[in-house]
Amino acid sequence: MTANANGSYAYYPGCSLTKNAAAYDVSSRVIARALGFELNELTDWNCCGASEYFSLNQLPAYALVARNLALTASEGAKQVVAPCSLCYVNLYKTDKYMGDHADLNEKVNAALAAGKLAYRAGDVKVRHLLDVVVNDVGFDNVAAAVKKPLYNLRVAPYYGCLIVRPRTGFDDVEYPTTMDHLMEVLGATVVDFPLKAECCGGHMTQISDDVALELIRRLLHNATEYEADAIVTVCPMCQLNLDAYQDQVNRRFGTRFKMPILYFTQVMGLAFGMEPKAVAIGKEIVDARPALAKVTAEPPVQPKKKRRDKSALPMPSTEREG
Amino acid sequence: MTAQNGRRRFKHEVIDATPGGEQLTLCLQCGTCGGSCPSGADMDHTPRRIFAMIDADMKDEVLSSNTPWFCVSCYYCSVRCPQEIPITDLMYTLKQMAIREGRYEQRRASDFSETFIGYVESYGRAFEMGLATRYHLFHNPMKMVGMATGMGLSLLQKGRMSLTPERINNIEQLQAILNKAKQLSAGGA
Ligand code: SF4
Ligand code: SF4
Numbered sequence: 142m143t144a145n146a147n148g149s150y151a152y153y154p155g156c157s158l159t160k161n162a163a164a165y166d167v168s169s170r171v172i173a174r175a176l177g178f179e180l181n182e183l184t185d186w187n188c189c190g191a192s193e194y195f196s197l198n199q200l201p202a203y204a205l206v207a208r209n210l211a212l213t214a215s216e217g218a219k220q221v222v223a224p225c226s227l228c229y230v231n232l233y234k235t236d237k238y239m240g241d242h243a244d245l246n247e248k249v250n251a252a253l254a255a256g257k258l259a260y261r262a263g264d265v266k267v268r269h270l271l272d273v274v275v276n277d278v279g280f281d282n283v284a285a286a287v288k289k290p291l292y293n294l295r296v297a298p299y300y301g302c303l304i305v306r307p308r309t310g311f312d313d314v315e316y317p318t319t320m321d322h323l324m325e326v327l328g329a330t331v332v333d334f335p336l337k338a339e340c341c342g343g344h345m346t347q348i349s350d351d352v353a354l355e356l357i358r359r360l361l362h363n364a365t366e367y368e369a370d371a372i373v374t375v376c377p378m379c380q381l382n383l384d385a386y387q388d389q390v391n392r393r394f395g396t397r398f399k400m401p402i403l404y405f406t407q408v409m410g411l412a413f414g415m416e417p418k419a420v421a422i423g424k425e426i427v428d429a430r431p432a433l434a435k436v437t438a439e440p441p442v443q444p445k446k447k448r449r450d451k452s453a454l455p456m457p458s459t460e461r462e463g
Numbered sequence: 464m465t466a467q468n469g470r471r472r473f474k475h476e477v478i479d480a481t482p483g484g485e486q487l488t489l490c491l492q493c494g495t496c497g498g499s500c501p502s503g504a505d506m507d508h509t510p511r512r513i514f515a516m517i518d519a520d521m522k523d524e525v526l527s528s529n530t531p532w533f534c535v536s537c538y539y540c541s542v543r544c545p546q547e548i549p550i551t552d553l554m555y556t557l558k559q560m561a562i563r564e565g566r567y568e569q570r571r572a573s574d575f576s577e578t579f580i581g582y583v584e585s586y587g588r589a590f591e592m593g594l595a596t597r598y599h600l601f602h603n604p605m606k607m608v609g610m611a612t613g614m615g616l617s618l619l620q621k622g623r624m625s626l627t628p629e630r631i632n633n634i635e636q637l638q639a640i641l642n643k644a645k646q647l648s649a650g651g652a
């Protein structure tokens with residue numbers, strides 16, 4: 142095992158995790174500890190610029206992100222972990238593009254030099270926290286840490302866009318499944334969620350209500366249709382959009398969604414037997430407690446829908462299952 | 464002849480300003496990008512059409528369209544494009560050019576970006592409360608009421624919104640880097 146596989150990662154929380162997504166920060170740190178790896182917060186990291194900086198001026202945008210990569214390398218860390226999908230993509234893209242495009246690399250380094258920093262593409266490996274949990278820790282080690290399986294909790298894993306696109310290689314770009322398996326390992330029931338990698342609108346909520354609220358409505362509707370008790374996310378902006386705008390969606394469309402939106406790390410902590418408070422349950426705007434109350438000590442009697450007898454003729458079924 | 468030069472100029476401006484932008488010359492006009500786009504229906508022109516317009520040197524129309532501003536950077540188009548054209552990055556380039564040329568009509572979106580960046584440049588961190596208030600006070604005072612009574616209030620009650628921005632320690636270093644980067648990008652790509 143390399144030092145980083147069982148040891149430490151530089152941790153890049155990103156601005157959202159310092160406040161609005163503090164629940165994600167808290168739960169990420171406690172599950173890391175429970176799983177035996179360390180998240181060492183990068184000293185004096187700066188905002189990654191979200192998507193806003195790239196809209197205005199791309200070179201300063203890359204330089205902004207590159208400062209974080211340079212700081213990571215100067216701390217001697219080989220990997221940096223971001224729980225925010227947008228931070229993850231910005232860090233990943235900047236490292237990759239600096240490697241692919243000599244001209245960009247030269248200019249970004251000229252800018253970094255003005256702050257007495259330098260960065261060589263490839264020196265730091267950029268990882269999303271989900272990637273680390275799934276691929277470095279692994280499902281077996283996660284399973285070993287489960288003390289209170291989340292039997293009968295029906296979850297819709299929501300990946301959103303940026304954890305899988307652009308292609309970073311750790312999961313499928315259109316139909317990711319890593320979080321599905323993770324949730325099953327935790328004992329939860331994973332519902333079908335065809336829109337799991339569709340966009341929630343990102344910053345559109347600030348720009349055009351019509352576009353953003355419709356994207357959010359579709360996601361809530363899809364998860365509700367499949368009778369999910371909660372949506373599980375990997376990104377603070379997705380969580381914010383689905384949680385904080387749910388009320389506006391209900392008012393705009395006359396719907397009555399009451400779908401709690403949790404971070405995958407909170408769900409992990411619960412399955413590890415932690416108190417809800419320890420993983421910051423209660424910070425969500427749509428209360429998660431009614432959903433969590435559905436967890437039972439016994440596994441579901443019929444974990445999967447009964448398959449129809451293949452030899453029989455297709456018949457309309459009359460009994461409702463579940 | 465002039466049309467030819469003009470076409471080359473705009474298309475090449477776009478290409479030069481985008482890492483990997485040369486791929487744009489390979490666009491097949493297949494429409495996969497537009498068909499994949501969650502905001503397609505709200506855009507003046509689909510990404511495919513925008514690329515045809517760039518090719519036809521319709522600079523004004525391209526830079527004043529709402530298309531790049533309605534791009535939510537979901538990267539669906541980019542991963543599905545058979546020609547590996549960095550469409551999302553091209554959308555960023557178009558936003559940037561529209562702002563520089565003062566030709567954009569989507570003030571709301573670009574002002575939001577500028578407000579956001581204002582905080583990043585002065586503090587090194589984003590600041591949601593400041594962002595929301597400064598931006599809405601300017602554009603949409605009615606929304607401030609919503610912020611104060613609805614969502615903003617629930618976020619505040621949950622301790623999810625800070626009232627003061629955070630500042631990084633070495634802000635001078637960050638500013639030196641950003642100023643140098645701006646100089647380099649202004650000095651021609
Ligand atoms: S995504 Fe937003 S919050 Fe996270 S660091 Fe990047 S900009 Fe700051
Ligand atoms: S899913 Fe939502 S928050 Fe995540 S990237 Fe797409 S828009 Fe941004």
Ligand code: SF4
Nearest residue numbers: 490491493494496544
């Ligand atoms: S998907 Fe690619 S090739 Fe097809 S129209 Fe869009 S940009 Fe052109």
Ligand code: SF4
Nearest residue numbers: 500534535537538540
């Ligand atoms: S990245 Fe932008 S243009 Fe491409 S599909 Fe997503 S929203 Fe549409």
